[in-house]
Amino acid sequence: MKTTIVIREAKKLIFLSFVLFFIFQNNTLVAQQKFKVVLDAGHGGKDPGNSGNGYSEKDISLKIVLAVGKLLENDGNIEVIYTRKDDTFLELYERSNIAQKSKADLFLSIHCDAFGKSSVHGAGTFVLGLHENDRNFDIAKKENKVILLEDDHKKNYGGFDPNSPESVIGLTLMQEEFLDQSLMLARLIQDNFVGDLKRNDRLVKQAGFLVLRNTFMPSVYVEAGFLTNKNEGAYLNSKKGQQEMAKAIFKAIKSYKKQLDKNVVIEIKTKPKPVKPKSRIVKEVDFKVQISSSSKKVKTASYNFKGLKGVERVRVGAHHKYYYGKTSDYNKVLELKKKAKAKGYISAFIVAFKYGRKVSVRDVLAGK
Ligand SMILES: [Zn+2]
Incomplete structure (x- = not known):
C-alpha cells in the first residue's frame, strides 16, 4: 500500500516537473521573441547636425525618436533601445555597436535634411545601397562627415573616406542580406509620410549611410524633412509635427512586424504536412x-x-x-x-x- 502511494507521488512529481519544464521553455521562448528596435537620433553633443532656419537637427531628431520610442514601449510587445536619450555625442561606429550588441530586429536612424535652396522640402526614407545619383551621395556624404570629428576615424572605419563614392560601395555589401526587409519598412514609413501626413514625397532611395554599415539587421534611415524650408522647418520643430512624424513611423514599424509575424506563422503551419503537390505543367x-x-x-x-x-x-x-x-x-x-x-x-x-x-x-x- 505504502509503495503505491510513493509511486503515485513520484509520478505526480515527474509530471509536475515536466509541466514546469515546458512553462519555463515557453517563457524563455517568449522572452527571446520580444521584438527589439534600435532608435538612433542623428548627431548630438558637439555635432549639432544642420541648423537650417536656426532650428537644431540634433534636438528635433531626438524629440522624434523619443516620441516613437514612447509609442513602441506603450505597445507592450516591443523593446526599444536608444543610441542616445539626451544631448550626447556618439561616434557613428558606437551607434552600430549598440545595435549589434542588442541583437535587435531593426535599426532606425532619424535625421532632418538641409539644402541650399529653401524651396526644397519633403520627407525621404533611405536604405543602405549604392548611391543612385549625386544628390543621394551628397546627403550621405554630409551625414557621414561627422566621422571627421572623431579622433580615430581612420582606425574605426577601415580607411573610409566620406568624400569618395567608391568607399560607399564597400559598405553596401554588408546590408545586402537585409535589403528586402529594409526596403519593406522604408516603403511602409514613406507611405505613411505621404499618405497620412501629406508630406512631399522624396521617395524611398538607396544611399551610402555609414551608420548603417555594421548593423547586421534590417536598417532604415529617415530624413524627416528640410529644416531649410520655412514651413517644413517650423512643422518639424513643433510638437504637433514631431508627434505626427513619430506616429507615422510607429505605425509603419507595427505593420512591418505584422508582416514578419505572418511569414513565421505560414512557415510553421506548412512544416508538419509536406504534401507533394500535383504538377500543373504549362508547355513551353x-x-x-x-x-x-x-x-x-x-x-x-x-x-x-x-x-x-x-x-x-x-x-x-x-x-x-x-x-x-x-x-x-x-x-x-x-x-x-x-x-x-x-x-x-x-x-x-x-x-x-x-x-x-x-x-x-x-x-x-x-x-x-
Ligand atoms: Zn543628419
Whole structure:
C-alpha cells in the first residue's frame, strides 16, 4: 500500500516537473521573441547636425525618436533601445555597436535634411545601397562627415573616406542580406509620410549611410524633412509635427512586424504536412521566382542569397534581376516561391517566360 502511494507521488512529481519544464521553455521562448528596435537620433553633443532656419537637427531628431520610442514601449510587445536619450555625442561606429550588441530586429536612424535652396522640402526614407545619383551621395556624404570629428576615424572605419563614392560601395555589401526587409519598412514609413501626413514625397532611395554599415539587421534611415524650408522647418520643430512624424513611423514599424509575424506563422503551419503537390505543367513556359531586383551586380552564389541555390541574374536596363528556380510546373514554382519567402524574400513573386520572352503569368495559366 505504502509503495503505491510513493509511486503515485513520484509520478505526480515527474509530471509536475515536466509541466514546469515546458512553462519555463515557453517563457524563455517568449522572452527571446520580444521584438527589439534600435532608435538612433542623428548627431548630438558637439555635432549639432544642420541648423537650417536656426532650428537644431540634433534636438528635433531626438524629440522624434523619443516620441516613437514612447509609442513602441506603450505597445507592450516591443523593446526599444536608444543610441542616445539626451544631448550626447556618439561616434557613428558606437551607434552600430549598440545595435549589434542588442541583437535587435531593426535599426532606425532619424535625421532632418538641409539644402541650399529653401524651396526644397519633403520627407525621404533611405536604405543602405549604392548611391543612385549625386544628390543621394551628397546627403550621405554630409551625414557621414561627422566621422571627421572623431579622433580615430581612420582606425574605426577601415580607411573610409566620406568624400569618395567608391568607399560607399564597400559598405553596401554588408546590408545586402537585409535589403528586402529594409526596403519593406522604408516603403511602409514613406507611405505613411505621404499618405497620412501629406508630406512631399522624396521617395524611398538607396544611399551610402555609414551608420548603417555594421548593423547586421534590417536598417532604415529617415530624413524627416528640410529644416531649410520655412514651413517644413517650423512643422518639424513643433510638437504637433514631431508627434505626427513619430506616429507615422510607429505605425509603419507595427505593420512591418505584422508582416514578419505572418511569414513565421505560414512557415510553421506548412512544416508538419509536406504534401507533394500535383504538377500543373504549362508547355513551353518557364516559371521562375523573382527574389530581388537591384542596381548592384551580386555574385549568384548561394551564400549571397540566404542559402538559395541556382539563383540566376539577368540584366534588365539599369537593374539586375535575380531569379530563383526554373520549371514549367506552376505548382512547383509555387513551392519555390514559398521556400524563397521562408528564407526571408518576403516580396518574392512568380514570373513567366515563353521562348525566353517575359509573359503574363495569368495569361499563360489561362492558356492564352
Ligand atoms: Zn543628419
